[in-house]
Amino acid sequence: MKRALITGVTGQDGSYLAELLLEKGYEVFGLVRMSSVNNLSRLNNILNNNKFHILHGDMTDEASLYRAVEEACPDEIYNLAAQSHVGLSSNYSEYTTNVNALGVLRLINVLINLKISEKIKMYQALTSDIFGNVEDDILNENTQIKPINPYACAKAYAFWLTRSYRERGMFISNGIAFAHESERRPEIFVTRKITKAAVRIKLGKQEKLSLGNLSVRRDWGHAKDYVKGMWLTLQQDKPDDFVFATGITTSLRELCAKAFKLVDIDLQFVGKDVEEKAFDKKTGKLIIDIDPRFSRKLEKLNPVGDFSKAKQILGWQPSFTIDDIIKEMIARDLLEEKI
Numbered sequence: 357m358k359r360a361l362i363t364g365v366t367g368q369d370g371s372y373l374a375e376l377l378l379e380k381g382y383e384v385f386g387l388v389r390m391s392s393v394n395n396l397s398r399l400n401n402i403l404n405n406n407k408f409h410i411l412h413g414d415m416t417d418e419a420s421l422y423r424a425v426e427e428a429c430p431d432e433i434y435n436l437a438a439q440s441h442v443g444l445s446s447n448y449s450e451y452t453t454n455v456n457a458l459g460v461l462r463l464i465n466v467l468i469n470l471k472i473s474e475k476i477k478m479y480q481a482l483t484s485d486i487f488g489n490v491e492d493d494i495l496n497e498n499t500q501i502k503p504i505n506p507y508a509c510a511k512a513y514a515f516w517l518t519r520s521y522r523e524r525g526m527f528i529s530n531g532i533a534f535a536h537e538s539e540r541r542p543e544i545f546v547t548r549k550i551t552k553a554a555v556r557i558k559l560g561k562q563e564k565l566s567l568g569n570l571s572v573r574r575d576w577g578h579a580k581d582y583v584k585g586m587w588l589t590l591q592q593d594k595p596d597d598f599v600f601a602t603g604i605t606t607s608l609r610e611l612c613a614k615a616f617k618l619v620d621i622d623l624q625f626v627g628k629d630v631e632e633k634a635f636d637k638k639t640g641k642l643i644i645d646i647d648p649r650f651s652r653k654l655e656k657l658n659p660v661g662d663f664s665k666a667k668q669i670l671g672w673q674p675s676f677t678i679d680d681i682i683k684e685m686i687a688r689d690l691l692e693e694k695i
Contacts (some may be wrong), residue, residue: 359427363387363415363463364436368540369481371398373434373583374408380587383407385428387437387566398540415459421466428501432590433478435463438511441544442485445507457517464521464528477527477590478518484511484534484575484601484659496662497532497597515597519571522595531587534575534601534661536582537681539688546608547576551615551685555693557643558619564642568650570612570632573605573658578676588670600662604676612644614679618686 360377364370365386377384384402388395388410402408411427413420415437425433438456439445445452460480467473487495488502503509518528541548546567556562575602585600606614612634613623622637623644634644666672 357381358431359383359385359429360434361385361387361411361424361430362436363413364372364481365410365460366395366439367400367412367436367440368398368538368542368579369536369561369583369586370434370436371401371418372579373436373586374399376580376583376587378402378405378407382408383428385409385411385413385424387413387424396472408435415455415462418462418466421463422470425463425470425472430476433463433467433476434481434586434590435460435478436481438481438585439507440483442505442507444544445505452506453510453513453665456507457513457542460514460517461647464517467526469565473521473526477595478529479586479590480514480518480528480530481510481586482513482515482530482532483660484532484599485660486515486532489619493658494603494660494662495601496599497665519597527590529592529595529641530597531582531586531627532597532599533579533582533585534599534659535684536577536579536600538579539684540579541685547557547611547681548685548689550608550612551682551689552693553664554612554615554619554621555686557616558621559693561693564652565612565644566647567608567612567644568647569629570609570646571607573607575601575603575659575661576678576681577602577674578681581672581674583677584614585666585670585672588666588672592669596669598666598670599661599663600666600672601663602678603661603663604658604678605658606678611678611682614682615686618683619690 411424413424439452485508488504503512553565571603582600623634625634626636630646
């Protein structure tokens, strides 16, 4: 029976990955930060599974990583732990770097010092944000890395760090994931902010929604697809880097229209740039306005991922569409908001 250690197991990706590995017969160990509040809600489906074990530790505390690795004795490690919000990374740049960059180094050092670095396969979760605002229209494993915020800089450090240790004989593969969503996405991220607002406005719990640039397009996939890619990455004979994406982009404007349509609100968009607004076609009520604070001035407006390498080598391709994802999120939000 294979044994896997997942850092960041309480997050969206970590919880889906834990479920997937358990289905495949793994014994799974999930690293969880100590907290005075319950942060295990995404793990409710597996908490009673006798092959799932919670270990307490933190990517900023090397001693706890030693204990976790020694107890788990893993064949595979999936390092998903991160401060993953791009906007917050500017206000919490030191913490973001400590977890997303130095945390990776700590984990690697633990494996080396325990003399098991060449026995374990490790997956490092990266992000398409490492590409920044490069001019390429389609982004793949060979695209120039040009990070423009602390979050992306820390992930870029992790990319080059893992590549360097790969050259020394470690099996470390990087997954460069484009945006991926699900009903487990926190509201601090724009997709869930939109679906939550659609439901709340429909139910009379919220007046309007404020967003940034509605013309921004994103390559959005589903977290369930992407964790399959993580697993496939570590089933290969040699480590490598893989982009996980859908190759299809959707604008924030289109996403809003789709989400509100599912709660029977047809949006009419008027104006441009910071003056753009969206109204309910039936009632004329203001539904969406623009708040410049939510815009990222340097961000690439239309990053598209090329997953052809993952398809060719891993046999991976996305199975969920953006419509599937929005429907799932709206359904969850309706359940939560009607309680």
